[in-house]
Amino acid sequence: MVNIAICDDEKSYVDTLLNDITEIYGENNSFHFRSFNSGEDIISNFSRGEFDIIFMDIEMKELDGLKTAEYIRSIDRNVILAFLTNYDKFVYSGYEVNAFRYILKDQARPIYLKQIKDTIDEYSRKFKYITIYLNDVLQKLMIDDIYYIEVYSREIIIHLADKCHRTTGKLKDYENSFKGMYFAKPDKSHLVNAANIDFVEKDRLLLKNGEHLYISRKHYKEIVDAFVDYTKSRCI
Structure with a gap:
């Protein structure tokens, strides 16, 4: 069950x-929905982990959406925030509280619906996990935390920001599991999470943790497409 709050006067x-x-x-x-008609209303009913997604109007009386979001973000860093407004002048302010999306209410309907869907789908992407055996214990591993996966000497090595886990399996199985989630292969032995790519060069990519990976000519377009698609999903 995904808990969604809608705050609009x-x-x-x-x-x-x-x-x-x-x-x-x-x-x-x-989905489970709760609606609030003011910033004060949602704040008085808010606690960490209370909601997974909040759609917040910016132009509210008394306590506006930005001030309300500042309070919410001080308590809960993980809740996904999407701002709703009739004006585009607040777009940069929204990112100060790590808003995922800025949605104009009166824009073209196909784009508007896509932004609503992208916001809700972000929850599934962000909190989706896989289970792997580590030291004979089945453990959860958040997909969002994965930087890349490599196959080496019949082992699967799952790389996170500052550590890695070794397990068994086939790279193709992970590739199939992560379809539609912005994963791509820079070469035949690696599978990279485009969400954790910093930038792409002609023959290599830089990850957000400072690591570089080689890109083969055969897979260059695949990596670029995944990186561009992920980046566009954050700003459209």
């Missing part, structure tokens, strides 16, 4: 957003 828009989400995902979705 226009009740009509709260109803509209609920209908829009139902249009995207259908009636039989796994």
Whole structure:
């Protein structure tokens, strides 16, 4: 169950957003909704982990969305925040509280619906995990934490920011499991999470932890496409 909060002082828009989400995902979705009509209202009902996603109107009376988000972010760093507004002048302010998305209410409907969907899908991407055996114990590993996976001497090595885990399996199986999640192969022995790529050069890529990986000519387009698609998903 994904817990979604909608905070907007226009009740009509709260109803509209609920209908829009139902249009995207259908009636039989796994969402639980709570609505709030002011910043003060959601703050008085907020605690860490209370919600997975918050859609927040910026232009509210009394305590506006940005001030409300500052308070929420001081308590919960993981909740996904998406700002809603009729104006584009607040776009840069939203990123000061690590907002995932800035959504104009009156923009072209296909783009608007895509942004709503991307926001909700981000929860699935961010908190999706795999299970692997480590020292004969089955453990969860968050996919968002994976930098890359390599196959070496019949072993699978899963690299995180500052450590790695060794397990068994086939690289192809991981490739199939991560379809649609911005993973790509820079060569035949590695599978990289584009979410953790810093930049791409002609024959190598730099990861956010400072590591470099070689890119073969055959796989260059695959890496670039994954990196561009991931970057675009963050700003469209």
